[in-house]
Amino acid sequence: MTQDAFSETLITTASDQVFVDMRREIVEGSIEQGSKISEPELAKRYGVSRATLREALNRLESCYLVERKANVGCRVVALTAERLIEVYQVRSALEGLACRLAADNMAPDEVQSLKQLLNQHLQTQRVKEGESYYQEAGDLDFHYRIIKGSKNDHLIHLLSNGLYQLIRMYRVQMGMVGPRVSKAFDEHLAIINAIENHDGELAELLMKRHISASQANIQTKFNLHAAQNERAEQ
Numbered sequence: 001m002t003q004d005a006f007s008e009t010l011i012t013t014a015s016d017q018v019f020v021d022m023r024r025e026i027v028e029g030s031i032e033q034g035s036k037i038s039e040p041e042l043a044k045r046y047g048v049s050r051a052t053l054r055e056a057l058n059r060l061e062s063c064y065l066v067e068r069k070a071n072v073g074c075r076v077v078a079l080t081a082e083r084l085i086e087v088y089q090v091r092s093a094l095e096g097l098a099c100r101l102a103a104d105n106m107a108p109d110e111v112q113s114l115k116q117l118l119n120q121h122l123q124t125q126r127v128k129e130g131e132s133y134y135q136e137a138g139d140l141d142f143h144y145r146i147i148k149g150s151k152n153d154h155l156i157h158l159l160s161n162g163l164y165q166l167i168r169m170y171r172v173q174m175g176m177v178g179p180r181v182s183k184a185f186d187e188h189l190a191i192i193n194a195i196e197n198h199d200g201e202l203a204e205l206l207m208k209r210h211i212s213a214s215q216a217n218i219q220t221k222f223n224l225h226a227a228q229n230e231r232a233e234q
Helices: 014-028 039-046 050-062 081-105 108-124 142-149 153-173 179-196 200-233
Strands: 066-069 073-076
Touching: 014 039, 014 050, 014 153, 039 050, 050 066, 081 142, 081 153, 081 179, 081 200, 108 142, 108 179, 142 153, 142 179, 179 200
Parallel strands: none
Antiparallel strands: 066 073
């Protein structure tokens, strides 16, 4: 028995391994968004039976990374501007609540560990230069740490086992570069300072503003792509 390095998924079966591998490849874009899923091809690629593959696909569907439609079959979810709005509305409400609860429930050593994580991001990812701010899943992700710090099992389940991977898919594939990078880092620092000061109301407000800015950043990229496609068609 092993454990996925970047989440709490225990890998005990072939289906678990396929689920973890496909989840990572979909989130990071190795398996393209919107692409049709061929069960025979994927079963051969991962060296498993189609029944085992279907088990993994069912779990991927439950965390919104694949979808099944009548007369279409199974596809990887497509990242669209419309879906972005819906997902980020839910994200803002739930992660804002997670921040409020974390301000009451995170232990001092957890807060300090989170500060150390931010310092690690600053040192290793050249945040100051605005080049990139890519966060791994699980404990290496600032947002994941706060979700866990809420200590609310139902909230953790809703985010970590539901929307978290789809949110990461947007963040990874439509990620930050340029001025938004350093701003996002500063926003993270302000959020953890509010949590450290046990100011749940401020922490929630700051997280909602942070997520709104992240959404606007991604929306700008969608608008840019749409304008480029429109020019290409003229």
